[in-house]
Amino acid sequence: MQDDISGWSEWYRNFSSIEEISSPSELHGLLTGIVCITQAPTREEWQQILETLEVPELEPEALELLTTEAEDVFNALSEDELDYLPLLPDDEHVLADRVQALADWCAGVVLGFGLATGNIRQDEREWIEHLQDVAAVEFDESDDDDEGEESYQELYEFVRLIPVSLSVGRKKVSVEDTPLLKRFIKTVKAQTTATDAQSVVEMFTPNRPS
Numbered sequence: 001m002q003d004d005i006s007g008w009s010e011w012y013r014n015f016s017s018i019e020e021i022s023s024p025s026e027l028h029g030l031l032t033g034i035v036c037i038t039q040a041p042t043r044e045e046w047q048q049i050l051e052t053l054e055v056p057e058l059e060p061e062a063l064e065l066l067t068t069e070a071e072d073v074f075n076a077l078s079e080d081e082l083d084y085l086p087l088l089p090d091d092e093h094v095l096a097d098r099v100q101a102l103a104d105w106c107a108g109v110v111l112g113f114g115l116a117t118g119n120i121r122q123d124e125r126e127w128i129e130h131l132q133d134v135a136a137v138e139f140d141e142s143d144d145d146d147e148g149e150e151s152y153q154e155l156y157e158f159v160r161l162i163p164v165s166l167s168v169g170r171k172k173v174s175v176e177d178t179p180l181l182k183r184f185i186k187t188v189k190a191q192t193t194a195t196d197a198q199s200v201v202e203m204f205t206p207n208r209p210s
Contacts, residue, residue: 007069008089015063018056021108025101028087029087031070032077036109036167037116038175040074043067045175052181052185077167085159095148099139102152106159107135113166127162134159 011024034041034049041049046066050058058066067085076084086105089098110131114120120128123205134155175181 004122006085006087006090008087010065011087014059018055018173023101025086025088026104026108027066029105029110031066031108032073032084032086032105033109033112033114034066034116034175034180035070035074035077035172036113036163036177037170037173038180039172040070041067041175043181045181046070048181049175059135074143074172077163078172082161082164084160084164086156088156095152096139096141098115099137099152102156102159103135103137106131109163110135116178116180124166127165131159149206 008024011028015021015024015027018027021030043063046063047057073084086102088101088105090096110128113128
């Protein structure tokens with residue numbers, strides 16, 4: 001299966017049980033959104049980021065997998081060769097599952113980007129809105145045909161290049177120079193600061209179907 005080649009199988013094995021994240025694809029999107037802004041996080045920085053997001057501590061193998069993938073994605077986005085690929089299940093999975101995974105990935109990119117930057121420039125707003133729209137997509141059984149498959153492929157090709165657009169021409173910063181390692185809820189700062197930070201999280205969290 002292509003899942004083994006793409007790395008999906010390994011990611012599913014290591015990350016599918018994390019309750020705080022919808023799917024491995026959402027985690028990959030989160031990673032992608034972060035490295036649109038930052039240098040690739042180190043193992044220690046990933047531990048701190050996940051702790052901030054209240055994700056339980058990962059096994060060493062899973063943490064290494066996350067760190068290595070962040071480096072690969074960082075290089076792919078920096079080189080602007082348009083070969084960046086979201087981590088999604090292959091076409092042996094039913095279309096409904098692939099559509100949901102793509103929606104999860106888009107939601108992850110938006111959240112990761114928002115947590116890393118805290119705001120968006122006017123020229124980036126349209127790209128973020130496209131991702132939010134796809135994150136809210138609902139699959140209908142009537143879409144499960146050749147036309148639905150074609151629509152999925154077109155949507156995939158469109159959104160997979162959005163991180164490239166968000167990353168190109170941007171001077172990447174260190175993780176410690178972003179809001180990523182700040183605790184958005186459990187903060188020792190003034191209450192107003194905590195409230196403002198939480199609103200940033202809400203701003204960059206797409207509306208998801210119930």
